[in-house]
Amino acid sequence: MASRREFLKLALAGSGAVVTTPVAAAKAEEKSKRWGMVVDLRKCIGCQACTVACSVENQVPEGQHRTAVPVYELDGPGGPSQAALPRLCNHCDEPPCIPVCPVNATFKTDQGNVVVDAEQCVACGYCVQACPYEARFINHKTGVADKCTFCIHRTDMGLLPACVETCVGNARVFGDLNDPGSEVRQLIASHETKGLRPEFKTGPNVYYIGLDDKLASTVSVGGGARDLRQTNQSAAHEEA
């Protein structure tokens, strides 16, 4: 027969289990999530609403971007066509930015977000060099490495990332890649999707529908906006 003390212990343990089980279950469910994004380029019109929404939401300094939508003119059999390509951190399965960090300031969360610990970062810029997607930068305001977090502060509260919520054409879709019923999984299952820079074998978790092969790997551009700006800057420097 159990003593009174043992009985109380059992009773407390039992009540604790009753109270913590839903929390533990929710935590386990949260842990089993793996965030990903599908960008349907057929719907993207290059309006930059996502660029602006991200900058406002994350207070990114002027002139710097966690996401942006460069626009290209592509040559095709039917003549030139316009292509908008939203770029952001790909939250890779094998992110090249993490192993190079000398102070372990950048890491992957349980849900797969690649994030930076701003208190730990020494801003050596090594991760900026290592990222093949040019998704990282040294933030002017904070003085540390900065990048897209899939709006982790929003997703933790059950909200969508700012860029997804603002996308007027629903070109950006965000969800749990581990959930077979999620919209992202269904889109991936029903469409041919591609990732950027497959040659680096980083396992990106941003999938593109309708991505032109010319834009998937190293893009060879010329005679465009950058050329014009570079020429203007060189001229301005020479004048100065």
Added chain:
Amino acid sequence: MSAVDLMSFDHEIAWRPWAVAYFLLIGTAAGAGLLMVCTRLLLKQAAQGALVVAASFALASGLPLLADLHQPARFLHFYMGTSTSSIMWWGSWILPLFIASLLLLALLRGMRMEQELSGLEQMLTAVSGLLALCILGYTAGEMHAVAARPLWASIGFPITLTLSALMSGAGATIAYDHLRGVSGPGRGMLVISGAVTLIAFGIWLLNDPDLSRVAADQAPVTIYLVFIGAGLVYPMLMIAITKSNCLLSVSSGVAAVLGALAFRWATFMGAQLTSKTETAMYDEIHLDTHEVLQVFLGSAGMLVLCLIVLSVFLRVLANRTNAQTQA
């Protein structure tokens, strides 16, 4: 060309000119350190100049290294955890050990004036040599590991970076020794490393489209001309022709260091101006800006200060040791 960019976005170069100065100073220190080790252990000669140059360059490299961090006050974070997958983390341990070994060796040498090697000095010299090799390995490996920068990830880059560091170390030692009126070691190392650098760089330039593209598009051709002409050919010719001409020897040594600087500037800045996604617009850092002036004057000033302090300190120490011996 497969596309025309209609809209591009600004990015900034992450490794600023301070990084160029750091890699020059630490590479030169490692080159001079290896010269000192070879001269001391194999030829059994003093190599005082090489030791002072190695220690001064290594000590001075701390300034551009910290200045290149955007959060220099957090440098202790390197030592508060382990990140064995990062070559930079290994470098953060190798660098202070290298500096400490050179300073200890200089102190020991200043306190003992006789030519023969003591056991402790022999051991410290060997450790310094090993750490100099580690410095060369980590600096080349740190950049070679960046697959996203094809220029740095190519085979030719770490080889040329290392060889030019050896040449710069030999050049700095020759210049320093001649300035203090001593004909020290380094001539052979300068000629051999210069010739091998020239061959390696030539093969790399002819075979690597990334390098030739960067050379043609991003970095001014004059910088490559400085590297090849003033940095490699001129010192080799002068050292081979002249034996004891002070002015020509000093100018050859300085030219070798400037050549190493030109190579680092061209490849560090040129590679970073190349957008990895061909979408970002990088603002070029011109040589005549206040930032570059600050880097060069700051680094050179720190270097001269270290050279003077170390030279004077060793002289005072040697005089005191001599006086004690005579007494």
